[in-house]
Amino acid sequence: MEVIEEALEYVWILEEDNKNEIDEFLKNFDKKLLNDLIKNEYIVVKDNKLELTEKGREIAKNIVRRHRLAEFLLYNVFEIEEESYEEFACKFEHIVDEEITDKICTFLGHPLYCPHGRKIPRGKCCIEKKKEIESIIKPLIELKPGEKAEIVYFVTESKRLTDSLISHGLSPKKKIILKQIYPTVIIQIDESIISFDREIAKRIYVKELD
Amino acid sequence: MHHEHHKCIIETGKINIVLVGNPNVGKSAIFNQVSVKKATVSNYPGTTVEIFSSRIKTFENSVIIDTPGVYNLFKVGSEDEKVTREFLLKYDVDRIVLVIDSKNLERGIYLLLQLLELEVPIVVSLNMFDEASRRGIDIDEKKLEEIFGIKFIKTIATEGYGLKSLIDTIMKIKDTSKRFMIKYPEEFETKIKEVEELLVGFKHRRFLAICCLLDFENIKNILEEKLDSNKIKKIEELSKGKDYDIIVYNTLRKNVNRILKQVVKKRKIEHKSLSEKIDSYLLHPVYIIPTIFLTLLFLYYFVGVFGAGILVDFLEEDIFGEKINPYVTELFKKYIGNNIITDLFVGEYGIITFALTYAFSIILPVVTTFFIAFSILEDSGYLPRLVSYLHILFKKIGLSGKAIIPTALGFGCVTMATITTRTLSTKKERKILTFLLALTIPCSAQQAVILALIIGLGFKVLVGWMLTIILVYSFFGYVLSKLIRTEERSYFIYDLPPLRLPLISNVLLKTYLRLKWYITEVVPLYILASIILVLFDKVGVLNVLYEILSPIVVGWLNLPKEAALAFILGFLRRDYGAAGFFALNEKGLLTEEQLIVSVVTITLFVPCIANFLMIIKERGKLFGIVAFLSIITIAFIIGGIVNLILKVI
Numbered sequence: 001m002e003v004i005e006e007a008l009e010y011v012w013i014l015e016e017d018n019k020n021e022i023d024e025f026l027k028n029f030d031k032k033l034l035n036d037l038i039k040n041e042y043i044v045v046k047d048n049k050l051e052l053t054e055k056g057r058e059i060a061k062n063i064v065r066r067h068r069l070a071e072f073l074l075y076n077v078f079e080i081e082e083e084s085y086e087e088f089a090c091k092f093e094h095i096v097d098e099e100i101t102d103k104i105c106t107f108l109g110h111p112l113y114c115p116h117g118r119k120i121p122r123g124k125c126c127i128e129k130k131k132e133i134e135s136i137i138k139p140l141i142e143l144k145p146g147e148k149a150e151i152v153y154f155v156t157e158s159k160r161l162t163d164s165l166i167s168h169g170l171s172p173k174k175k176i177i178l179k180q181i182y183p184t185v186i187i188q189i190d191e192s193i194i195s196f197d198r199e200i201a202k203r204i205y206v207k208e209l210d
Numbered sequence: 211m212h213h214e215h216h217k218c219i220i221e222t223g224k225i226n227i228v229l230v231g232n233p234n235v236g237k238s239a240i241f242n243q244v245s246v247k248k249a250t251v252s253n254y255p256g257t258t259v260e261i262f263s264s265r266i267k268t269f270e271n272s273v274i275i276d277t278p279g280v281y282n283l284f285k286v287g288s289e290d291e292k293v294t295r296e297f298l299l300k301y302d303v304d305r306i307v308l309v310i311d312s313k314n315l316e317r318g319i320y321l322l323l324q325l326l327e328l329e330v331p332i333v334v335s336l337n338m339f340d341e342a343s344r345r346g347i348d349i350d351e352k353k354l355e356e357i358f359g360i361k362f363i364k365t366i367a368t369e370g371y372g373l374k375s376l377i378d379t380i381m382k383i384k385d386t387s388k389r390f391m392i393k394y395p396e397e398f399e400t401k402i403k404e405v406e407e408l409l410v411g412f413k414h415r416r417f418l419a420i421c422c423l424l425d426f427e428n429i430k431n432i433l434e435e436k437l438d439s440n441k442i443k444k445i446e447e448l449s450k451g452k453d454y455d456i457i458v459y460n461t462l463r464k465n466v467n468r469i470l471k472q473v474v475k476k477r478k479i480e481h482k483s484l485s486e487k488i489d490s491y492l493l494h495p496v497y498i499i500p501t502i503f504l505t506l507l508f509l510y511y512f513v514g515v516f517g518a519g520i521l522v523d524f525l526e527e528d529i530f531g532e533k534i535n536p537y538v539t540e541l542f543k544k545y546i547g548n549n550i551i552t553d554l555f556v557g558e559y560g561i562i563t564f565a566l567t568y569a570f571s572i573i574l575p576v577v578t579t580f581f582i583a584f585s586i587l588e589d590s591g592y593l594p595r596l597v598s599y600l601h602i603l604f605k606k607i608g609l610s611g612k613a614i615i616p617t618a619l620g621f622g623c624v625t626m627a628t629i630t631t632r633t634l635s636t637k638k639e640r641k642i643l644t645f646l647l648a649l650t651i652p653c654s655a656q657q658a659v660i661l662a663l664i665i666g667l668g669f670k671v672l673v674g675w676m677l678t679i680i681l682v683y684s685f686f687g688y689v690l691s692k693l694i695r696t697e698e699r700s701y702f703i704y705d706l707p708p709l710r711l712p713l714i715s716n717v718l719l720k721t722y723l724r725l726k727w728y729i730t731e732v733v734p735l736y737i738l739a740s741i742i743l744v745l746f747d748k749v750g751v752l753n754v755l756y757e758i759l760s761p762i763v764v765g766w767l768n769l770p771k772e773a774a775l776a777f778i779l780g781f782l783r784r785d786y787g788a789a790g791f792f793a794l795n796e797k798g799l800l801t802e803e804q805l806i807v808s809v810v811t812i813t814l815f816v817p818c819i820a821n822f823l824m825i826i827k828e829r830g831k832l833f834g835i836v837a838f839l840s841i842i843t844i845a846f847i848i849g850g851i852v853n854l855i856l857k858v859i
């Protein structure tokens with residue numbers, strides 16, 4: 001089973017990169033496995049390209065999701081360097097069940113991207129935005145004025161925004177006090193007071209401090 | 211554009227000292243204290259848009275240069291940063307003084323680690339250390355000196371504390387060899403070396419190489435000056451591939467944190483300071499509202515009642531009306547006789563009796579009181595709080611809260627305001643605001659005349675006039691924000707400087723500088739207008755012009771044909787145009803409706819010549835001409851619409 005999961009995860013990534021040709025797949029797995037996957041209706045072949053079936057997609061999605069959540073947890077919360085967390089994430093994806101995955105996802109504030117910038121597939125919990133367990137990492141906008149927090153990461157597609165946040169002194173690990181959230185967000189960071197768009201505050205994820 | 215400007219600043223054979231630092235750390239204050247000529251000091255980020263230079267009082271052989279505030283020099287995010295970086299790279303800078311706000315040592319060190327890559331001796335001014343200490347932050351400058359191998363001097367620029375020692379230190383240092391150099395991870399260092407080897411003929415090769423790797427697009431123009439396209443291609447190739455930002459940021463951050471741990475001690479401060487208490491009101495979304503009304507009330511009484519009322523009455527009637535003008539007229543009649551020269555100086559449109567009387571008795575008091583009020587608001591840190599508060603409104607019309615400061619300044623002088631549109635973050639915003647300023651904002655001179663014109667018509671008309679301005683401003687802002695396409699996204703991140711009690715000396719100094727600027731812009735134009743008017747009057751061109759413009763003026767706007775003269779004057783300055791209407795009104799040629807139509811049209815009418823030239827300088831010829839033509843059209847269209855509305859009512 002583990003091999004099948006690995007193979008489906010690989011097809012998922014190939015699809016993301018638009019490289020889902022058979023040859024590409026065969027660079028890492030053998031022909032026999034490919035035939036097995038087709039026989040068991042995990043994938044189909046169209047125009048020399050591999051496509052996940054609904055059944056295959058479901059498995060691949062879960063495995064990718066677990067893998068990337070694990071990466072996120074290890075990198076952003078435990079601050080483990082890339083070389084060591086990759087190995088762990090690979091084991092992790094096969095042993096954790098859906099319930100625990102959703103709990104971890106909620107705990108992390110339903111993150112959108114893994115440390116490499118790839119999309120983390122959404123789970124049930126993300127759609128329902130579950131809150132029973134308090135997320136420890138959440139967007140800055142969800143704090144109340146007066147609360148203190150530590151910046152954990154930014155979710156931005158724009159390098160310019162990241163650059164400009166960093167040059168204003170906002171970077172991961174920095175402690176901030178939220179002063180105001182409306183009409184613009186105002187925070188204190190060290191001795192500076194900085195004001196920015198609410199949009200930006202949705203992209204800054206923080207860990208609440210007491 | 212900046213090129214020629216800088217060339218004359220740097221003087222070979224002298225010691226050229228450049229002040230560099232984050233926005234709002236007191237660079238300009240230091241500059242003003244130590245130099246012979248004074249420059250504008252300001253309390254909000256981004257004022258130092260022009261580069262100021264002067265000579266240090268105590269050193270004959272020196273040039274001191276103030277640069278726009280920067281956060282990051284490896285990768286520039288604003289025009290200011292680009293200007294400062296280019297300045298440091300292109301010109302023979304002999305010394306750098308890095309000015310750091312001691313409260314924000316971290317940002318300062320971040321910048322220092324970048325500046326140390328330049329081959330220039332550096333001294334650091336730990337400015338505002340008193341404020342830091344009041345907030346419980348103690349900095350060990352001896353330890354800093356030990357770590358960096360350069361001098362750190364504690365200063366309080368506004369009080370002059372430590373500046374002598376700062377200047378003496380700058381003059382003494384020459385060496386750059388013993389100072390701290392940051393080491394980046396091996397793979398990045400290798401890249402730097404590879405790029406450095408291609409940068410033949412450049413100074414500051416290591417610094418430049420880092421900029422190439424992080425910010426190729428913005429540094430290309432510097433490379434093009436000395437390198438052939440082949441080498442530039444190679445550098446571009448090297449800069450691609452991996453994302454080095456993260457490596458550089460992480461290395462810088464690790465170093466900054468390591469250093470801060472060694473040099474900063476924090477004491478616990480129990481009580482909140484008064485300014486923090488006031489600030490909690492100003493940052494509150496509801497409590498700030500009364501302060502806005504108080505501010506408007508202050509402006510109304512100080513500028514409107516005191517400046518435009520009491521002072522104008524006194525100067526216009528008592529001084530010019532009763533003393534100067536009758537006396538001068540008498541003199542001319544007696545010694546020169548009744549001829550064109552007498553008319554030119556003391557006639558109906560005379561240089562003395564019209565232009566100068568007008569400039570000094572009506573404009574001067576209003577402009578002076580406005581600039582005093584503006585400087586107080588600016589220096590206290592109140593305006594930046596409004597910027598943050600009103601940002602969402604401005605966002606709806608394609609601008610950001612940052613547009614408030616140029617807009618407010620526009621009520622003093624639109625030309626000056628056009629320069630400060632540089633503080634906006636995107637080209638699109640700068641275009642929109644430049645246009646809106648030229649179209650809608652009446653400068654204080656114009657307000658003075660317009661207020662005098664409509665004050666008799668009652669409160670309703672005054673409010674209607676102001677609403678029209680706001681409406682046109684918002685409407686065209688919205689239209690332009692849809693019309694101008696851009697890939698650049700604007701992100702609003704804005705530093706709020708601490709609240710401070712404005713220093714009277716600073717306020718007066720800034721008012722003086724702005725007034726001087728204003729008078730030199732305005733008075734020559736007034737005199738020119740006087741001459742043109744007298745000539746037109748004598749030669750009889752006026753009647754011809756009346757005929758030509760009659761379809762618009764009489765047909766569409768429903769004004770008397772003489773009003774064409776006011777519009778012609780309006781081409782020189784809008785307030786002069788307004789004065790033309792003022793004269794018509796005095797003669798009883800305008801009905802109430804016509805007066806309203808004239809006031810609205812002339813408010814929106816073309817920007818004055820000085821502003822037009824500034825628009826061309828800042829935004830380019832094409833933009834200037836298109837803006838000019840559209841503004842005339844819009845002014846007449848809206849004037850006509852107001853006319854139609856008034857007819858219906």
